[in-house]
Amino acid sequence: MTGAVFSRAAGRDLPVVAGGRGTELFDTSGRRYLDAAGGAIVVGIGHGSAEVADAIATQAREVAYVHGSAFKSTALEGYAEMLGPLLPVDDPYIYPVSGGSEAVETALKLARAYHLARGEDRSVVIGRTGAYHGNTRGALSVSGRDGLRAPYLPWLGTAAHTTSPYEYRCPFPDSHPYGCGARHAQALEQEIVAQGPHNVAAFIAEPIAGAALGACVPPDDYWPAMTAVCRRYGVLVIADEVMTGFGRTGRWFGCDHWGVRPDLLVAAKGAASGYWPLGLAVTSGEVHDTVQRAGFVHGFTYSHHAVGAAAGLAVLKILSRDGLVDASARRGEQLGAELRAELADHPHVGDIRGRGLLWAVELVADRETKVPFARNERMAERIAAAAKDRGVLLYHSTGCANGSEGDLLVFGPPLVISPAEVTEVVTGTAAAIREVSRVRPSGGR
Ligand SMILES: Cc1ncc(COP(=O)(O)O)c(C=O)c1O
Structure with a gap:
């Protein structure tokens, strides 16, 4: 019997991380990920600082x-x-x-x-x-x-x-x-x-x-x-x-x-x-x-x-x-504005909120009543997985609405994120939301 890691993602096969640079992570197969969450909203100065x-x-x-x-x-x-x-x-x-x-x-x-x-x-x-x-x-x-x-x-x-x-x-x-x-x-x-x-x-x-x-x-x-x-x-x-x-x-x-x-x-x-x-x-x-x-x-x-x-x-x-606190304020305004431009009209986006480079999108089954998705639909998890498939790493959280239900996508990228990467985060997230909720809102940017 060999030793083994007690996994934090039981039942899921995780990629093996090979390296990181700024806002990017790479796995051992050579795939690139844009880290829009700094792991669990941890990484401020970016990955790979010598x-x-x-x-x-x-x-x-x-x-x-x-x-x-x-x-x-x-x-x-x-x-x-x-x-x-x-x-x-x-x-x-x-x-x-x-x-x-x-x-x-x-x-x-x-x-x-x-x-x-x-x-x-x-x-x-x-x-x-x-x-x-x-x-x-x-x-x-x-x-x-x-x-x-x-x-x-x-x-x-x-x-x-x-x-x-x-x-x-x-x-x-x-x-x-x-x-x-x-x-x-x-x-x-x-x-x-x-x-x-x-x-x-x-x-x-x-x-x-x-x-x-x-x-x-x-x-x-x-x-x-x-x-x-x-x-x-x-x-x-x-x-x-x-x-x-x-x-x-x-x-x-x-x-x-x-x-x-x-x-x-x-x-x-x-x-x-x-x-x-x-x-x-x-x-x-x-x-x-x-x-x-x-x-x-x-x-x-x-x-x-x-x-x-x-x-x-x-x-x-x-x-x-490097003036990263001011950068957080500036890039945060961009992130908020682009999330709203891209997603504010989506029928399953209830709220978009945040400050600096800490933002969240709250997903709901019904915008009028703010009723959350049933927990067994696993919306936040599925959208985060779809975003990861597109190379964008999001943090997700559940239970905000009533303790068990309520789906959140949370954004907390490294403060070194560039304007172009902010846009990449938003378009990747929006595509993942549309794919999983199977609704294509009219209009958008
Ligand atoms: C607001 C807040 N307090 C405390 C903690 C616990 O920190 P740690 O996971 O480092 O023990 C967290 C972790 O996410 C947090 O977000």
Whole structure:
């Protein structure tokens, strides 16, 4: 019996990747793919950067691993120094880990540790319906994706949930689109009061909901109203920027669109652009000082990794030097405009939304009623497969409409994508949608 890989795509035969360059990937048969999703919205600076590979190799040659409690490293100190001014957090301190879920777990513990250090036994964290914050138990607990939570429910359950600003299916249809921010804030306040304000430690949310709800940009009055409620009740704000961070939405961080200053922030994905499994939990100076005074009982073997810091630093330098955050905003506008021109009239396209280079197309069985396709039609999966056959890699997500149904095609290409490649993504996607839904809309571009 030989060893084998526990596949993430059981029952499907996957191509073997041979290489990548910029927005392109190649398999061992020589096929080219245009990566419109950066894997899982991970790759910001593009594939195949020799600069990042060299930075990783140099650090690994000097020293690859020391325990975070025994040594500092110039790589990590330098990374924190360069990243600090870009973070939307006051007097930030970074706690580097190995990915988004670890960063979320760390932030949840930091939130509780902060309150304990101040003599308050607060433990409840409020997440949002439909949200995704990771697959470890704490992260899944604050997530609101029923399909992922269901098998593990006996292990979950300490978190509470409030409404999501999912504008296409607004939870406040009676007043939509007026005053939605205030309605969401009211719902959060009601949840805090129901839990007992002295019990609530934190509210966790993505500034712009990523893949789970499909690039949902909240109304402009949302974040000011939500943070005001949190401040009123001494509830910490945790911004989950795992997907939206590092230029993905056309600003350095999603919080920047509304001037949000969270107490804690988590990032991953774009931080090292896939070259290293790097995640970050960031605290404000106040949270840091309070927690450190009392002592923070936490840690992972691979946290504070010098090679990870070298990778993060190299990626940060490239994002800055090459103006990729602005590029994300510009190419994002093009992507949104072309998706709308090509698909807005399609009878099975319900909504097209996004910001920067994070976009989603929500597919529906009926545009009038917004009824989703039945799950067994597997629309998102089939369209993503048809796009892959055309050489365009999309990310897809399901369950946005009601927990199990709701089909999303999600776009998050490397920020180095060219105008011509944006058009290639849109035409490839539109052709895949038309092929799978077997409807050819009249008109179009
Ligand atoms: C918003 C958000 N938070 C957390 C995570 C978990 O990150 P990871 O898969 O690196 O553990 C993800 C992953 O997709 C995410 O999108």
